[in-house]
Amino acid sequence: MPSPEKFAEHPREVGLDPAKVEALFQRAEREVKEGLLPSVQIAIARNGKIGAMRSLGKAVQGGTERAATNETLYVIFSCTKAIMSAASWILMGDGKLDPKERVADIVPEFGTNGKEGITVEQVLLHVGGFPNAPYPQDEWLDRNKRRERFSKWRLEWPVGSKYEYHPTSGFWVIADIIERRTGQGFREFVRDRIATPLGIPEMRVGLPREHQNRVADLCYVGEPLSDEERKQLGLPVMPETEVTEEAILGFNRPNVREAGVPGGGGIMTAGDLALFYQGLLLNRDVNGKPIWKEETLKDALRVRSGDYKDPIFGVKVNRALGVVVAGGDGMANYRGFGKTNSALAFGHGGAGGQIGWGDPATGISIGYCTNGFDRNDLRQGRRGVAISSSAAVCKA
Numbered sequence: 415m416p417s418p419e420k421f422a423e424h425p426r427e428v429g430l431d432p433a434k435v436e437a438l439f440q441r442a443e444r445e446v447k448e449g450l451l452p453s454v455q456i457a458i459a460r461n462g463k464i465g466a467m468r469s470l471g472k473a474v475q476g477g478t479e480r481a482a483t484n485e486t487l488y489v490i491f492s493c494t495k496a497i498m499s500a501a502s503w504i505l506m507g508d509g510k511l512d513p514k515e516r517v518a519d520i521v522p523e524f525g526t527n528g529k530e531g532i533t534v535e536q537v538l539l540h541v542g543g544f545p546n547a548p549y550p551q552d553e554w555l556d557r558n559k560r561r562e563r564f565s566k567w568r569l570e571w572p573v574g575s576k577y578e579y580h581p582t583s584g585f586w587v588i589a590d591i592i593e594r595r596t597g598q599g600f601r602e603f604v605r606d607r608i609a610t611p612l613g614i615p616e617m618r619v620g621l622p623r624e625h626q627n628r629v630a631d632l633c634y635v636g637e638p639l640s641d642e643e644r645k646q647l648g649l650p651v652m653p654e655t656e657v658t659e660e661a662i663l664g665f666n667r668p669n670v671r672e673a674g675v676p677g678g679g680g681i682m683t684a685g686d687l688a689l690f691y692q693g694l695l696l697n698r699d700v701n702g703k704p705i706w707k708e709e710t711l712k713d714a715l716r717v718r719s720g721d722y723k724d725p726i727f728g729v730k731v732n733r734a735l736g737v738v739v740a741g742g743d744g745m746a747n748y749r750g751f752g753k754t755n756s757a758l759a760f761g762h763g764g765a766g767g768q769i770g771w772g773d774p775a776t777g778i779s780i781g782y783c784t785n786g787f788d789r790n791d792l793r794q795g796r797r798g799v800a801i802s803s804s805a806a807v808c809k810a
Contacts, residue, residue: 476627499736620674
């Protein structure tokens with residue numbers, strides 16, 4: 415849990431409207447009351463503090479089902495990508511990494527099978543061409559096996575020819591780059607250069623086993639839409655990826671939680687996630703000093719993806735260096751935001767409906783987590799849009 419000084423005494427203390435915050439929490443509670451989601455946790459922050467936080471429902475934690483509290487930890491899945499991206503921005507600001515560099519010049523093992531020319535920027539934009547490169551969960555703690563996998567990975571399509579989301583492969587590359595350029599494990603780098611300076615030491619990518627009894631075990635809920643239902647609703651058939659039920663439930667295993675896969679293995683509270691975005695919005699550590707160079711941060715949050723479009727929905731992906739920017743074209747809801755965020759809002763969602771973003775226009779940031787993975791992706795998506803839309807207008 416964040417330290418007590420990270421909590422406001424009242425939402426108004428940080429410029430939030432209590433009635434709007436309560437409406438947000440009631441919306442977040444809906445699926446728990448209806449019996450769909452076992453538990454949810456939500457936090458909204460502004461001016462460097464959590465204005466309000468609530469945990470609802472029950473979850474199996476350490477083998478026992480008990481009420482979720484504000485100390486319950488959740489797997490945030492791909493919300494982790496924002497944290498790892500921010501770690502790479504530190505290196506860029508330190509002059510230790512250039513996004514135009516070729517990955518193979520930093521990670522020699524990667525420079526095989528047509529991957530020799532892929533740049534760091536292309537990896538962060540998900541246009542590198544190796545979205546489904548295999549790396550089994552039981553190898554995640556072994557750096558040598560990771561690098562062996564790099565050498566065997568092959569391109570699935572020409573580099574830069576299109577956008578296709580890389581669930582885990584790309585950020586293993588980013589993690590290895592961090593390790594090569596700092597001589598420090600990526601998990602420790604995140605702890606020492608981001609989590610501890612921001613005063614949220616329990617924000618972890620890779621959770622030691624002695625702390626895992628507070629993690630809410632994941633479970634699947636609901637039924638997926640059939641192909642016929644999708645057709646009637648005009649929805650595309652979802653492509654098969656490595657994000658299978660077996661893979662998701664693998665995050666209940668101690669070794670997988672400990673590994674902290676950089677593309678999706680962060681474990682923390684919703685409050686930690688909201689405060690991480692406050693760190694980016696305000697760019698100051700507990701001593702008031704910047705963590706990121708201002709010019710680097712501004713450049714990292716610049717949309718670089720051009721006309722690349724999401725292959726499922728056909729909208730521009732609006733990707734900056736590792737994160738998504740809402741944009742002002744009316745399509746932000748397809749990018750993991752609500753319909754009321756400003757065009758400048760940025761963040762990254764996670765599988766199962768996890769939400770994390772910050773909005774420079776209002777100073778608001780949010781973390782939302784659940785351990786119930788809804789098989790109905792349409793319902794899950796609508797829930798995320800509703801919660802984000804409600805959160806984005808909570809400024810007093």
